[in-house]
Amino acid sequence: MGALHEGHLSLVRNARDRCDRLVVSIFVNPSQFGPDEDFDDYPRELAKDMDLLQQEGVDVLFSPRRDQIYRDGHQTRVSLHQLTAPLCGLNRPDHFAGVTTIVAILLQIIQPNTVYLGRKDYQQFRIIERMVQDLFIPTEVVGLPTIRERDGLALSSRNANLSEQGRKRANSIIRGLQNAKDAFSNGTTSVDTLRNIIASEVKKRCDAVHYIAIVDKKTLQPIDNVNRPAVMAVAALIEGVRLIDNLEIEPIQ
């Protein structure tokens, strides 16, 4: 969706190393924003983005107009009914159908061998991976690690909408997650206990918490005990800006 930061550029560099032809799409997709969400306020910096992509040696920037994608009479939706229900699906009920529809369209237009996604949007990554598998879209889905500020805050275009004071509070999410990961490394596997560890940081410093969840990393279904690969995920509001982050954890076999 543009307003590129080092997280996006890390995807670009990884893809640049591995691909003959590299296409980047920038499209602030209206159908994935709810009626009360920040579509109008979402940062848009196309001229700056173009410079950055040129410096990274991107071959093609695909930045269509809204009416070129959603043409007169458009009415087709691609949706998933399990992976989209928990986590961000609770607060953003139609969000992921908007995401899967636009990603299906972009994959059809661009026909890439491989698509590179960030794991910061973890649920989105798992949903797109599943959609590609279910529809037999001939594209490999690669999820790459989250890129962070020095204090650990996950890079996000939305961080630009935080005040200096809000920015300082924003690292509470990764601090909570990291504390839980440390506890897990030291033998704590109870999801209740790990959630409380995360909550004690996040609830203290964020204005509202949408969810703190520890779920199976593939199905995103709730678990009681981290006895399989899992992801710990948080969504919280600071100054009206919705921030998400996650860490994967996995028992040593």
Added chain:
Amino acid sequence: MGALHEGHLSLVRNARDRCDRLVVSIFVNPSQFGPDEDFDDYPRELAKDMDLLQQEGVDVLFSPRRDQIYRDGHQTRVSLHQLTAPLCGLNRPDHFAGVTTIVAILLQIIQPNTVYLGRKDYQQFRIIERMVQDLFIPTEVVGLPTIRERDGLALSSRNANLSEQGRKRANSIIRGLQNAKDAFSNGTTSVDTLRNIIASEVKKRCDAVHYIAIVDKKTLQPIDNVNRPAVMAVAALIEGVRLIDNLEIEPIQ
């Protein structure tokens, strides 16, 4: 879905003339049948179908098992929300989401330049045409004319489930449609009048009528007067067998 008849073979011959490589899919798709519909009774004649396709010079028959298409955890649906609502959508609410999902999957697996569909399933043809357009699937959609018995009955795999007596009554659908088309050619453009002409044949001879509709041929929305290209479509039951047929009509400009 197999149980091939001359309607299917007409598609095959048209495609054979126009294409270098010709793939036919046969898959009785469970997700397009409702819970009380005829999935179990749908005719299946794969060995005979293979012979017929070999005689026609088909290059590849793609006939996957159900669990090869709908794999563990499958949850993705492709759906349209306008074209699917009227006509057959009234009696078969989830039917077309099953159709569009399987067709999207088949197009991804086979990646054809062109897909050939019959116009007997007129609504299905328009829905698939729209889906391909909306998702930018790089396939051309071609709809070919309905093939008929000598008495006009549209060929359908389901005709095999009619008794001799039911078979005789089944041509009332095309007779009603043809009478209306003749009236239209003679200047009748009122949809009410044309529908009554169709109904007087169909209601007399069929066991139940699901719909008799005259709609815009692209949007499938109701019209009062045939002042634009339209389609007259009927669905009716004979001996529990659901039969559909249609004729296109168009004002002379």
